[in-house]
Amino acid sequence: MARQLSPIMIGKQLDGIWHTGIVVHGAEFFYGGEGIANCTPGGTMLGEPNSIIDLGTTEVNEEIFMEYLSSLGESTYRGNQYHLFEWNCNTFSNEVAQFLTGSRIPAHITDLPAEVLSTPFGQALRPFLDSINVAPQGGNTFNGQYGQR
Template identity: 50%
Template sequence: MEMSDQESWPVKVYIYDNSKGMVKPLSRTLLGKQIDGVWHTGIVVYGEEFNYGGEGIMNSPPGRLFGHPDSIVDLGLTRIPYEVFRKHLRDLSLSSFRPSCYHLLDHNCNTFCSELAQFLTGNDIPSYITALPGEVLSTPLGRMIGVWIDAASAISGECRTHRQSGEHRSQCPSGERRTQCPSRERHTQCPSRERHTQCPPRERHTQCPPRERHTQCPPGERRTQFSSGERRTQFPSQHLHHASKRPSK
């Protein structure tokens, strides 16, 4: 996009209620105070909408990702060139607004839109949006929800960081494989259904269950330690020893 330094662009904040109106009638019963919505925001400028979430900073045509906004607030005009804005976005995506920095309450889409709004216009998004987490956490149920969200955000943020770096740690959920393991072998700390990487491929371990044959036994012999239905034979199967046969007269 090309624009001159003399051009100005309108800056708007699109406001969405993630609860689709459900939290408003239930909040007083559940939280003991009125909450009008679970707010998500996006900044619309230069003909695009900019959002931040668990996958990082995103841009799309206005209303494409989240549908029609519940309300739109005009923040004023910006004279910042588009290329300067894009550079600022790149800097944010590598620092304070990386995917791993996302937190549902403390560092979310509204935090991002507040930062962008002040960078572009010097104005902030509506205070009832940025104050929402504090309103929820001030209630007993909200504090319980906050503890759960903190734990979930820590786990998801750590695993997102490992995926981006190309390395998964064993602390990540069991459904994810560790990339440092050989391509056909799984990590030794994986669940019990997965095989141990120290066992050679297609060979059985010497401590395997008794139904499996010992690798050191000659091919025609069986060991006496096996189950009672098996017997030890000291001679190859094709030469049987007839000790009980009487000599011919």
């Protein structure tokens, strides 16, 4: 839908409006309006991913990763801090990817909100979008543990 409507609405072609998560230690972790959540890979309410980007392997073991996620969930990635344009699933995925592998997620994903907001339509739409909390759900809220569903 973004591919079809973006030229008309914002004057430039967008291939999608991306939700990202990180798959590590057998589960997918993502951030949304309920905070950090996890599910089986591809198990968010958005369904199977359109694409998967291999960011490499990690030397971070499961115990250290869970401690790291717990720390993030208690501080910078609580549900009430979610913001569609400025603090979202892509911000989270980018930070976690760097922690795990030293790699970032692609810039065309992290730069998308600023690209949309730089258009007249984005500026007009921003007050409405700022007033709602549109965040992917469909996982288990992360509480320091995870399990496959």
